[in-house]
Amino acid sequence: MKRAFIPPADSLIAFECAARHLSFTRAAEELHLTQGAVSKQVRQLEDRLGVELFRRVRQRIVLTDAGRLYLHDIRGALENMTAATRQVMSYAGSADVLNLAVLPTFGTRWLAPRLAGFQKRFPDAGLNLSVRLQPFDFDEEPFDGAIHHGDPVWAGAIAERLFDEEVIPVASRAFRDRHDIRDPADLVRVPRLQLATRPLAWRQWFEHVGVETDAAFQGARFEQFVMISEAAIHNMGAALIPRFFVEAELASGRLVQLFDISLDQNTAYYFVYPEGRTMRPVVKTFRQWLMEEARTARTNREAMLPR
Structure with missing residues (x-):
């Protein structure tokens, strides 16, 4: 029953594109369709919804209040679908894929320069790194682990101290x-x-x-x-x-x-991963590699301290 309310994807894409340009002609150029085809898809969407999304004013179109509201929600849904598609495409050609949430500066300055070492150890692994600034629910986000700064507190997860x-x-x-x-x-x-x-x-x-x-x-x-x-x-x-x-x-x-x-x-950096979830080989390898890198970093720091 829920799916019966979902319009065809082509109609939603045509609507979003036309709304972004406020032009059926420019939307047609972007989508490689005719202007008539875009107009027809939008009209069919309006008929299905029973709501006017655009108001035709002379030679141009403007969004109605309902159209602006619908655009806001549909644009987010289309962006999520695009991100999900790219995410699953990253699995092509990889034995396994590691999805990791990182803090931006940590990822840029400390982790990224060392990742070549991890790929040597697990050459067939794919890597997806995304920025997350705050703790999240691993059951709701598609991550295998995260880099966390603060206290070793993360609901439903295990936090292992890095340094x-x-x-x-x-x-x-x-x-x-x-x-x-x-x-x-x-x-x-x-x-x-x-x-x-x-x-x-x-x-x-x-x-x-x-x-x-x-x-x-x-x-x-x-x-x-x-x-x-x-x-x-x-x-x-x-x-x-x-x-x-x-x-x-x-x-x-x-x-x-x-x-x-x-x-x-008083705070530290931690590698955090879901509690109670079977750890895939790529995650086990990454955890082991990361802890070794952190141990080396701690050793080098201690060697620099005055005696």
Whole structure:
């Protein structure tokens, strides 16, 4: 009975395209149909729904209120169908596919440069990586695992610790020299870059180094660490960034660590996967590889600590 209410896909596609262009002619060009065919499909859709979706005004069309509402919902449904189709097509030619949810900066700066090592271990595996910022329900999302930052709490999932987060103050060499930054207290008087999701970071760092200030929350705000690091590289201010996110920039000299004082967070990074679900070979291999990479990263970090 539910399916009886679903119009033919061709009619929905024709409607969405015509509504996007507000033109049957341009929709016909995009869909490689005649203008008459598009108009007919839309008219059949209107007859099926019993609702006028477009109002014909002289030589143009405009959406009715019902048409605007329907477009909003149909466009989302078509986008979901497209994403689902691309997702299943990614299985072609692969023995198995790993669907992973990652945090954007972690995925870009830490995970992506290392993935070639995983593909050497599992050469027939397909990889689908998507960004998710918040915990989700594994029963409702098509993921085998996720990278999570925070506490080891995720409903219906197992969280395995990868490593802690060491946050360090960085800036470009030019910015440091121009502002004559010599002491932690000097950071009170210079522009500082803020991460929107961690508004307390600078206050915590100043408290850690014993500097009192009422200006800890001042400074340009950014959504992601990758944006802050680029802003710091281009002399916009000093930033607090996890060391492993800027290893390449520190090695190249594009950023410098201002002081050998780090702020260890109470939170950590975790690999999270569904509890009670049989783990497929590709997931087992990825988990093992990821834990080894994290262990190596921890060992390298400990080797750099002063003795």
